[in-house]
Amino acid sequence: MDMKKNKGVNMMKQLMVILTLLMVVGVGSVCLAADNPTFDLQVQAEVPEVLNLSYWVQEVPSDGEPYDPESREMDVGEALNFGELQWDEENGILMADKYFSVFMAATTSGRDYQITQTCSGFYLNGTGPDSLNTSLLLKPDYVADDKFDADEDIIQGPLVSGETIYDTKVFAAPKSDYEIYRSTTGRSRIVRCYYGLATGDPDGEEPAGTDIISADTPSGDYTGTVTFTVTLI
16 A cells, blocks of 8 residues: 555545635634624705795684684685674664684794784775774784694694783784784794774773774775784794
8 A cells, every 4th residue: 555645645635624614614704794784874855944824714703703603714815894884772883793813823944933913004995084993903812722733633732931922902003013923932823813893892801092983983995904924033
């Protein structure tokens, strides 16, 4: 037997075993290094800047509330028309059988804002000089139970610090940039403005100097324009 040949064969077998072990160990090392692979993806979105003032109006019977069944949601742009006033024999004045509730909500992308009202006058034939300026009354209001979506149960809730409603009853005209509501929270809120004609009711919180509409008031059509504005502050 050729001992040298056998020795060479054995050495080759040993070398193959060693190489095989090295290969197994090497592959095992690659697998361990890849146990927690990662990669990155950016996520992006652009939120547009918004500045908007939306509104809707309810025509309400004199003794009713804005969302009573007898109230009516008005069309967009429809005038606040009190119609022909009726003589009230008991009080000796001309009165309307309705008032109006203007609902509005500002959207400002979270920025501080104010809502104001401007009305140059409520004049006979739109020009005067006769007017009902001291008979057209405005009262801002905030109602925590108001909802942005009538079909949802979520109410807007009470005002918080930094939100102010100026709810004193005042003459609607003449007024220039009269502040109704101010917010330093930037949150969208539903604000109401009630418009009605003077009744002479001592409990009606009517401002000093209010004039009832009497039989001595010049007859004709009285008109004016009310403008609401949202302004960043």
